[in-house]
Amino acid sequence: MEGRERGTMDYGLIGIVSVMILFGLIVLLSASSPNAYKQFGDSYYFLKHQIIFGLIPGIAGLIAFSRIPYTFWKQHAWNLLLVSIGLLLLVFIPGFSAGFGTSHSWVTIGGFFSIQPSEIAKLTFLFYLAGWLSTRDERGVRDVNTGLIPFLSVLGIIAILMILQPDTGSMTILAAMSLMVYFVAGAPVAYIGGLMAAGLAGISLLIAITPYRAARFTTFLHPELDPKGIGYHINQALLALGSGGIFGFGYGHSRQKFQYLPEVAGDSIFAVIGEEMGFVVAVLVVGMFLLLLWRLIEIAKRAPDKFSKYIVVGVAAWIVVQAFENIGSMVALMPITGVPLPFISYGGTSLAMLMCAVGVVLNISKHTK
Numbered sequence: 001m002e003g004r005e006r007g008t009m010d011y012g013l014i015g016i017v018s019v020m021i022l023f024g025l026i027v028l029l030s031a032s033s034p035n036a037y038k039q040f041g042d043s044y045y046f047l048k049h050q051i052i053f054g055l056i057p058g059i060a061g062l063i064a065f066s067r068i069p070y071t072f073w074k075q076h077a078w079n080l081l082l083v084s085i086g087l088l089l090l091v092f093i094p095g096f097s098a099g100f101g102t103s104h105s106w107v108t109i110g111g112f113f114s115i116q117p118s119e120i121a122k123l124t125f126l127f128y129l130a131g132w133l134s135t136r137d138e139r140g141v142r143d144v145n146t147g148l149i150p151f152l153s154v155l156g157i158i159a160i161l162m163i164l165q166p167d168t169g170s171m172t173i174l175a176a177m178s179l180m181v182y183f184v185a186g187a188p189v190a191y192i193g194g195l196m197a198a199g200l201a202g203i204s205l206l207i208a209i210t211p212y213r214a215a216r217f218t219t220f221l222h223p224e225l226d227p228k229g230i231g232y233h234i235n236q237a238l239l240a241l242g243s244g245g246i247f248g249f250g251y252g253h254s255r256q257k258f259q260y261l262p263e264v265a266g267d268s269i270f271a272v273i274g275e276e277m278g279f280v281v282a283v284l285v286v287g288m289f290l291l292l293l294w295r296l297i298e299i300a301k302r303a304p305d306k307f308s309k310y311i312v313v314g315v316a317a318w319i320v321v322q323a324f325e326n327i328g329s330m331v332a333l334m335p336i337t338g339v340p341l342p343f344i345s346y347g348g349t350s351l352a353m354l355m356c357a358v359g360v361v362l363n364i365s366k367h368t369k
Contacts, residue, residue, distance in 0.1 A: 028265055035257070141186040177321065239256065240256040244282075267338050
């Protein structure tokens with residue numbers, strides 16, 4: 001792959017992503033079938049929904065974005081910032097907003113299907129951020145007035161809109177992605193450390209003033225306190241992972257998916273992987289994300305310019321941080337935030353936008369040095 005000619009896509013990246021998506025569909029079929037049959041009388045409902053509203057649009061997006069010159073997104077960076085803000089505002093407009101649990105992070109279209117604007121905003125905001133940073137030299141990035149304050153102001157607007165939904169999980173991913181791109185662009189370590197400390201302080205404040213967040217955090221620290229109440233989710237996830245052992249019960253033989261484990265096709269799908277396929281396959285899943293990270297880093301190292309480099313770094317941070325959030329919450333290393341496992345969990349908007357992001361990276365890979 002190192003010596004490929006200009007104009008050839010990175011087929012290694014295509015192969016890794018294809019394997020992950022195929023594996024995700026296979027796992028989704030098993031994990032979602034009991035719930036799908038109970039709710040809709042169709043064991044394949046969630047699988048078909050994922051294919052129709054996630055995979056097919058994702059393939060179309062991947063092909064289209066891989067053919068659109070990546071410089072197009074730089075030319076429209078400001079417009080894409082407005083798109084990001086507009087999408088996040090849609091969830092507050094009656095008639096469009098659709099709620100799920102305590103969150104109102106979805107928008108219904110024609111009453112037929114829904115999308116999650118925060119997933120789209122991750123990519124559109126990344127385009128804006130990469131375009132803005134690529135117009136500044138290192139001195140401009142490091143300067144407080146031309147670098148830190150504008151960066152913090154724009155990120156703050158996006159973060160506040162996500163918090164109000166509330167969608168703390170997506171906000172954390174977008175903030176981490178933005179900080180990584182800002183750091184690679186030349187921001188001092190002191191800036192990054194200070195922003196991370198401020199972010200942790202802000203999250204601590206949100207936990208303190210919001211009862212359900214405080215309950216989640218307490219459960220994260222002491223999952224044994226309320227195993228039949230707020231601690232039910234994490235306890236069932238740990239039970240699924242622990243009972244799977246080294247090699248699991250076998251594909252399709254999960255017990256927790258039968259109405260015991262909440263969000264079994266979405267946030268909790270990694271627990272089903274561990275229960276059915278065991279520790280070995282669970283580790284291989286983590287390994288696949290590390291392999292994908294390595295491939296993206298290689299493309300970023302050979303990117304033709306700053307803008308394309310920042311895009312690839314942002315996509316890598318997006319995928320890896322989201323995977324870490326999801327897997328970490330299932331093994332009790334982090335509070336449960338409700339984010340899907342990239343390429344694997346149920347969620348059409350998430351899968352489609354990740355594939356679009358991969359399409360942009362594939363276009364960049366055709367121009368690598």
